[in-house]
Amino acid sequence: MGLWRIRATVDDRPGYLAVLTASLALKSVNILAVQVHTTEAGAIDDFLVDAPDALTEDDLVAAVEKGRGRHAWVTRTEARELADWPTRTLALASRLVRDPDSLGDALSALLGADAVIWRPAPGQDRYGANRGGMRLVDPTGGTYEISRPAPTFTPAEYARAQALVDLAATVVRQAADQVTLVLADGEEIRVRPAVRDDLAAVTAMHDRCTPLTRYHRYMTGSAVPAAARIERTLDRERGVTLVALAADDRVVATATLAAEGAIGEIALLVEDAWQRRGIGTALLRRLVAHGERAGYAALVAHTHADNTAVLATLRRLGRSALTSERDDTVVSVTVPLVPTPVGGQPKTSAAST
Numbered sequence: 001m002g003l004w005r006i007r008a009t010v011d012d013r014p015g016y017l018a019v020l021t022a023s024l025a026l027k028s029v030n031i032l033a034v035q036v037h038t039t040e041a042g043a044i045d046d047f048l049v050d051a052p053d054a055l056t057e058d059d060l061v062a063a064v065e066k067g068r069g070r071h072a073w074v075t076r077t078e079a080r081e082l083a084d085w086p087t088r089t090l091a092l093a094s095r096l097v098r099d100p101d102s103l104g105d106a107l108s109a110l111l112g113a114d115a116v117i118w119r120p121a122p123g124q125d126r127y128g129a130n131r132g133g134m135r136l137v138d139p140t141g142g143t144y145e146i147s148r149p150a151p152t153f154t155p156a157e158y159a160r161a162q163a164l165v166d167l168a169a170t171v172v173r174q175a176a177d178q179v180t181l182v183l184a185d186g187e188e189i190r191v192r193p194a195v196r197d198d199l200a201a202v203t204a205m206h207d208r209c210t211p212l213t214r215y216h217r218y219m220t221g222s223a224v225p226a227a228a229r230i231e232r233t234l235d236r237e238r239g240v241t242l243v244a245l246a247a248d249d250r251v252v253a254t255a256t257l258a259a260e261g262a263i264g265e266i267a268l269l270v271e272d273a274w275q276r277r278g279i280g281t282a283l284l285r286r287l288v289a290h291g292e293r294a295g296y297a298a299l300v301a302h303t304h305a306d307n308t309a310v311l312a313t314l315r316r317l318g319r320s321a322l323t324s325e326r327d328d329t330v331v332s333v334t335v336p337l338v339p340t341p342v343g344g345q346p347k348t349s350a351a352s353t
């Protein structure tokens with residue numbers, strides 16, 4: 001017996017897959033796995049089969065055509081193909097989380113491609129897949145061009161490949177957002193985007209803050225906010241929250257940018273023992289950079305008029321057009337932004353040839 005991959009198009013009508021599988025069964029072909037790709041031309045059935053050694057490629061093609069299949073593509077394969085596609089795709093995704101630079105190899109393994117090329121500028125043609133080629137948009141800039149002689153790419157394969165490209169770009173962006181800051185006194189802190197798993201550490205920092213510090217942050221009360229309210233600040237779909245971590249991994253500060261249309265609202269909380277050491281300024285500058293990359297027109301911060309520390313921190317951002325408005329005891333400070341495009345990162349031009 002030998003392992004083969006068979007791909008064929010059949011009419012997307014009830015019973016047609018059964019006719020094709022019955023035709024293969026008459027040749028003693030054992031179907032080990034099957035996936036169906038829906039296309040405009042019909043359903044493309046992709047089989048992994050175990051066939052008698054006496055059968056040739058021509059025999060299998062004939063069996064497919066007898067079973068009402070068309071555009072048959074048949075090739076020998078290996079035991080590693082026995083892993084189902086979701087498992088293989090998840091394994092490649094796990095690899096990219098650890099090593100986003102392996103994206104070219106991952107795409108080649110996912111698609112069986114003979115070439116994966118990254119180009120620094122967007123292509124002229126529309127993104128998508130055609131008979132022998134695929135174009136993928138790189139969120140960090142540029143285009144991936146993928147080719148293989150056969151079989152024809154399907155929409156499902158395009159969607160899987162684009163998902164891997166998007167994942168690698170996300171990992172790269174997260175890595176770029178993680179920095180180590182050296183304070184004036186020589187102590188180091190790490191800054192990175194917050195995740196939901198930070199909830200306990202962020203809540204513990206709130207517990208360590210004085211009532212006045214919490215009041216300045218939330219404007220309406222000095223008690224530790226409910227867990228649900230803190231958790232909302234860690235929801236990345238609403239914007240971004242940065243956390244600053246001491247050497248012992250305690251969270252000692254947070255800075256939040258919440259999406260409000262073209263305007264982003266920012267807020268800062270620094271644990272009392274870590275205030276006046278430059279952490280707030282560093283965090284707000286990173287939020288400004290994030291806001292410009294995201295295309296916001298401006299950022300606005302609301303604080304009490306007596307919160308001189310935060311007002312001074314906002315002035316240190318160095319924005320000459322910074323404006324402020326006072327409403328009773330509340331001051332709203334607007335920081336204008338200059339939206340900037342996300343630049344592409346250097347990449348290996350050919351991952352597989």
